[in-house]
Amino acid sequence: MFVLIFLFIVEIVNTQDFNKIIEAFSKSYSYETKTDYSSAIKILFDVYDASSYEINLRLGWLNYLNGNFVESITYYKKAISLKPGSIEAKFGLTLPLSAMGNWDAVIKQYEDILKIDPNNTTALYRLGLIYYNKADYKNSYKYLEKLVNLYPFNYDGLILFAWTNLKLGKYSQAKLLFQKVLLLSPNDISAQEGLKTIK
Amino acid sequence: MGLSITILLFFLYYNIANTFSIFSQTSFTHNNYYYYENLINKYFNANNIDSLNYIVSLAILNGYDCYNFRIKRAILYYKQKYYEESINDLKTALSFNSNDPFALSYLYLTYLNLNDLANAKLIGKKLNKIYSDINHLSKYNYFNFNLNYSTNDLFDIKKINKSLNKNVQINAPEKILTYNCYVLLNLKKIDLNFGINRNILYYNNLFYLSSSKKIYEKKDKFLQHTLNLNFYYNKKNNVFGLLSIYDFTNITYRTYNAENNSVYFTDIDFYKDNYGIYAFYEKIAKNTFGFFVGYSNVNLKEKIAFEPYLLLNISKNKKFSLLNSINFNYELDNKIFKTTIELAIKFSNDNFSLMAFAGFGEIKDIIINGFFLYSMNYTIKSYVGTQLSLKIFKNSYFSFKYVFFSNIYEFSEDNKSFIKFVENLLNISLLCLF
Numbered sequence: 001m002f003v004l005i006f007l008f009i010v011e012i013v014n015t016q017d018f019n020k021i022i023e024a025f026s027k028s029y030s031y032e033t034k035t036d037y038s039s040a041i042k043i044l045f046d047v048y049d050a051s052s053y054e055i056n057l058r059l060g061w062l063n064y065l066n067g068n069f070v071e072s073i074t075y076y077k078k079a080i081s082l083k084p085g086s087i088e089a090k091f092g093l094t095l096p097l098s099a100m101g102n103w104d105a106v107i108k109q110y111e112d113i114l115k116i117d118p119n120n121t122t123a124l125y126r127l128g129l130i131y132y133n134k135a136d137y138k139n140s141y142k143y144l145e146k147l148v149n150l151y152p153f154n155y156d157g158l159i160l161f162a163w164t165n166l167k168l169g170k171y172s173q174a175k176l177l178f179q180k181v182l183l184l185s186p187n188d189i190s191a192q193e194g195l196k197t198i199k
Numbered sequence: 200m201g202l203s204i205t206i207l208l209f210f211l212y213y214n215i216a217n218t219f220s221i222f223s224q225t226s227f228t229h230n231n232y233y234y235y236e237n238l239i240n241k242y243f244n245a246n247n248i249d250s251l252n253y254i255v256s257l258a259i260l261n262g263y264d265c266y267n268f269r270i271k272r273a274i275l276y277y278k279q280k281y282y283e284e285s286i287n288d289l290k291t292a293l294s295f296n297s298n299d300p301f302a303l304s305y306l307y308l309t310y311l312n313l314n315d316l317a318n319a320k321l322i323g324k325k326l327n328k329i330y331s332d333i334n335h336l337s338k339y340n341y342f343n344f345n346l347n348y349s350t351n352d353l354f355d356i357k358k359i360n361k362s363l364n365k366n367v368q369i370n371a372p373e374k375i376l377t378y379n380c381y382v383l384l385n386l387k388k389i390d391l392n393f394g395i396n397r398n399i400l401y402y403n404n405l406f407y408l409s410s411s412k413k414i415y416e417k418k419d420k421f422l423q424h425t426l427n428l429n430f431y432y433n434k435k436n437n438v439f440g441l442l443s444i445y446d447f448t449n450i451t452y453r454t455y456n457a458e459n460n461s462v463y464f465t466d467i468d469f470y471k472d473n474y475g476i477y478a479f480y481e482k483i484a485k486n487t488f489g490f491f492v493g494y495s496n497v498n499l500k501e502k503i504a505f506e507p508y509l510l511l512n513i514s515k516n517k518k519f520s521l522l523n524s525i526n527f528n529y530e531l532d533n534k535i536f537k538t539t540i541e542l543a544i545k546f547s548n549d550n551f552s553l554m555a556f557a558g559f560g561e562i563k564d565i566i567i568n569g570f571f572l573y574s575m576n577y578t579i580k581s582y583v584g585t586q587l588s589l590k591i592f593k594n595s596y597f598s599f600k601y602v603f604f605s606n607i608y609e610f611s612e613d614n615k616s617f618i619k620f621v622e623n624l625l626n627i628s629l630l631c632l633f
Contacts, residue, residue, distance in 0.1 A: 066231060067231030067232045067233040067234070068231045068232070069231070069232045069263065069265075070232075070261065070262035070263060096232075099232065100232065100263065100265030100266060100267055100268075100295075101265055101266030101267040101270070101295065101296060102265050102266050102295040102296065103266070103295070103296045103299075104294075104295055104296060104297050105295070134298065134299070135300065135329060136298070
């Protein structure tokens with residue numbers, strides 16, 4: 001009997017806590033919409049539970065929006081440690097890292113995502129883009145080739161892959177890819193510029 | 200009194216809280232990334248190294264140790280000649296963004312300013328590779344197998360007496376048929392070329408081996424040394440001998456300018472040929488020292504490439520020549536086939552030459568080339584050829600080429616006698632990139 005009463009009380013407390021958390025989340029969305037990120041963070045911190053993946057993830061995002069990149073990284077890392085298989089937290093972590101220019105750490109996160117989900121097109125595209133911007137066209141090619149095989153008629157992948165081919169001196173392949181981009185976007189300036197360069 | 204204690208306690212709490220980042224968890228007014236970034240940009244633009252240093256240090260203490268801040272401080276340190284401090288920040292910046300050409304460039308320059316050539320060389324090596332990639336000049340390793348078969352009436356020489364305008368047949372042995380086979384292995388730093396050239400009718404075997412080693416010195420600068428050895432073996436008479444050695448050293452300084460797609464060259468060449476295979480090459484071989492400066496806008500394919508250069512040649516016989524050249528390339532793509540026209544005009548104190556090249560083709564990898572060269576001094580040369588290239592595997596190409604050469608060489612000192620020969624060449628080649 002005593003045990004049942006105890007469980008009942010625990011249940012009530014839990015429900016009350018959960019309601020508080022829902023309310024805090026709800027308010028944090030309102031504050032976020034108003035770009036009052038500090039209040040959005042504060043309201044969530046009132047119900048902060050270090051073992052909650054959801055709260056840590058949300059605090060990671062809000063701190064990122066607020067420019068608190070160090071805190072953002074801390075919360076995203078906590079979220080990752082709570083759910084190591086989560087790729088959304090890893091994607092989140094790339095945001096403050098890339099804003100600070102720490103590209104090696106960003107690359108590591110995307111590579112970790114690809115270990116979990118090898119055909120993740122966002123990670124493939126972004127890795128291709130990072131390596132392209134680092135002028136490491138061989139690595140860029142590796143990821144973009146896979147992306148374009150998965151999505152042969154997607155603008156972002158095609159145009160970047162076309163430029164990567166051009167940079168690698170693979171002019172005939174680049175030409176073909178630029179032409180495909182023009183099928184998607186007939187007046188595309190970037191594709192036209194690429195074709196002009198090849199001529 | 201009580202109020203004073205309260206205020207004191209509040210400040211004490213605030214400081215402790217701040218020290219242990221309690222506020223940073225919740226706070227809103229805490230200095231965020233953008234706060235530091237704004238101040239850093241402000242002091243960076245004002246060249247205020249003391250304030251910049253203070254803010255970057257503060258940012259780092261608050262956990263914002265990142266590429267963006269380190270690189271700014273490193274550059275300002277460099278500008279103000281605090282090289283040791285700059286190195287520290289550049290290394291940290293590179294730990295966040297490895298192989299970043301921007302940070303590497305500053306690190307390279309910093310080492311140079313500190314006269315630390317060993318480290319500058321290491322960084323230069325890295326940069327050289329990165330810049331090569333940026334300029335799309337990264338080179339594949341490749342293996343190239345070639346089989347040539349040629350008919351040559353080189354010894355069916357017609358001496359042309361210019362003044363009499365009459366052909367005179369001189370020592371005209373039978374035509375020669377040769378085949379040669381060679382393998383070229385091109386690795387990142389060394390080229391190895393070995394092969395055999397066999398004269399079918401005379402049973403002469405010519406073995407040759409050449410190696411070219413590239414020694415990268417600094418950014419954009421490299422030294423290349425080529426040593427070529429040729430041996431022959433005459434089966435009929437059982438004679439083995441050394442035919443020709445040439446030794447070629449070249450120091451090149453190149454500046455690749457990715458922004459405006461141009462390349463500037465400065466080459467210093469030393470060329471030594473101990474024995475010319477053909478007598479008429481002697482004039483231009485032997486010892487030659489050359490200094491070459493040039494410019495090219497063909498880094499990216501342009502419609503018209505303009506490549507002027509200046510060459511200063513000092514040869515063993517104290518012949519001095521200054522060679523100016525202007526090259527134009529024009530490519531026309533009318534969707535049916537691509538036409539390439541190249542015109543080069545070269546002139547020096549004792550020579551004038553005109554070179555024209557036209558290439559038609561790339562209709563399904565069929566290439567037709569024509570070439571004409573006129574030189575006031577020693578040669579008139581032309582060839583026409585066709586080439587068919589097929590991709591057989593990934594990164595492997597098979598090509599078949601036929602070329603017809605026609606050559607007239609000046610032969611005597613009085614500019615009145617010439618020799619003329621024609622040559623047919625068939626080439627089968629397999630190229631594998633790896």
